[in-house]
Amino acid sequence: MRLTNFFLSTLREAPADADVVSQKLMLRAGMIKKLAAGIYTYMPMGLRSIRKIEKIIHEEMAAAGAVELLMPVIQPAELWMETGRWQKYGPELMRVKDRHGRDFIVQPTSEEAVTDIARNEIKSYRQLPVNFYHIQTKFRDERRPRFGVMRGREFTMKDAYSFDRDEAGAAKSYDAMFAAYQRIFTRMGLTFRAVKADTGAIGGSRSHEFQVIADTGEDAIAYCPASDYAANIELAEALPLLASRAAPRQAMVKTPTPGKAKCDDVATLLDLPLAQTVKSIVLAVEKVNENGDPLPAEVWLLLVRGDHELNEIKAGKIPGLGKGFRFATEAEIVEHFGCKPGYLGPIGLKKPAQLAVDRTVANMSDFISGANEEDFHFTGVNWARDLPEPALVADIRNVVVGDPSPDGKGTLAIQRGIEVGHVFYLGTVYSAPMKATFLDENGKPQLLEMGCYGIGVTRLLGASIEQNHDDKGIIWPDAIAPFEVVICPLGYDRNEAVRAAADHLHKELIAAGIDVVLDDRGERPGVMFADWELIGVPHRITVGDRGLKENNVEYQHRRDEKATVVPVPVIAHLVKSKIARLASPKGETA
């Protein structure tokens, strides 16, 4: 590709509304252009990377036996009513009406559409298993789109859906997708980790997220360096930190703690470890009577240790909180505790509240909690003696660094990640309400067993940049770089020898199957170098008059400090050997 036949527009300064480094760099490198909040045009340079990501996905999906189809972006509301998601999805689901006033949605995902295909097309067990996928535009009307293409409203996703005759078959399909995902992200040159993920309302154990490791990631991952345990922090099990409860040693004392509303402040004031304090969190569950009229909310008190944090996903698994909860209002708190937030505790409530206690708290003794009186805490609080044994003990906190690993093989570490893929066993969650069945050998209808598997194609662009950049710009892995190699001739517009050598090298690299761009603008070297370092093309060849006199050019990888002098006759071979291309899968792919 000659640059003058392509399109390039780089910016020296990033638009002021860009918030994360990947978004700034993509805007500056001219890869994307913002059209509206969370909605981007993929400019030619950015689209090249997207196409390379898609190509790798297509190859690996085919190798894993998945079949491509293409389902519509606009889907009729009826389909979404069948599964109840028309009601359940909320404002994130983009709803539109056609000219006749009929309801449609802009797809955020395609379970309904694909299950509709399956129930119409799959009639016999002989057609199973089958795995349909597409790469298609999605729309999720995020409350607050941000982080550029990593949390956009419109984005491109690969979504695959497997159909099997039974759970054992579905498990096989799941494993095949899991393996394909590992190959996909490996080929893309990303550092990633597959982690256990929350399965939400669907339940079961089969759900993994693929997280690209990056400090700026939105997700926290707990993993055990001594074993292969890794889980999203939403899910990672927090074991009790105290094996058993020690006998009380202190009397319960009401202690003045004026103005100390946080556990941290109380511990500092009393010169006691934060781990001796207990944090009180008040939740509320909306209630309605049989006519659907609102009743006063049910108030819950949750206790975690002062240095721990509540995990809302885990709390949602407590019976009674499962149908949804919110943080209590100050009015509700005052009504039940007779006290403003900051001094709340489980002793001396004005009105009873449901109590749920973290496993670690349940084994604490001589602990500190709020006294339900402004500016006072209790110290030396003990279960059984000062308040009843907790009836409801559960894992309701986030794990922290140093916690014992749930597999018993060491302690947990935490790192941040960007979720770029998710594999999920669905069972019959969609096939049952949509009555998607097939006939088994006995001619009996059976529900299809499903799994779904997503990859955020456009999010991968951002995730790769978050993981690979420096102060000059992007550093693409070879496999998804918009170009693998750039030739920068010094004086292309005015030096015959340079132009001839650059043109010749350009042709030679094309012939060698390398994705190369020739910067034939005749720009000054500083401009060229700055542009290509910003864009992040991994391999650069500089052709200059000076070197050509000795029949040399220069090679520099984007991560290299300095250029290497290379004789002209060997440069093509050298570059080819430098490009780390993991082989495409053999067999069925083109």
Next chain:
RNA sequence: CGGGGUGUAGCGCAGCCCGGUAGCGCGCCUGGUUUGGGACCAGGAUGUCGUAGGUUCGAAUCCUAUCACCCCGACCA
């Protein structure tokens, strides 16, 4: 959704308080000189000052409404 902020040239910004007919840097165009790390000189083009009302002889500037965008808030007693 609640609070805060910002909308002025392709990008980054000043001008607004104190009303007088719009400016700077980068980029862009023309010519020249340059040419191994974002060159220099000379000349030039580009704005319905987010939108709609209002006040005024006169509004980017003051007032009202509206839209868009950004930030903070949803681990907290």
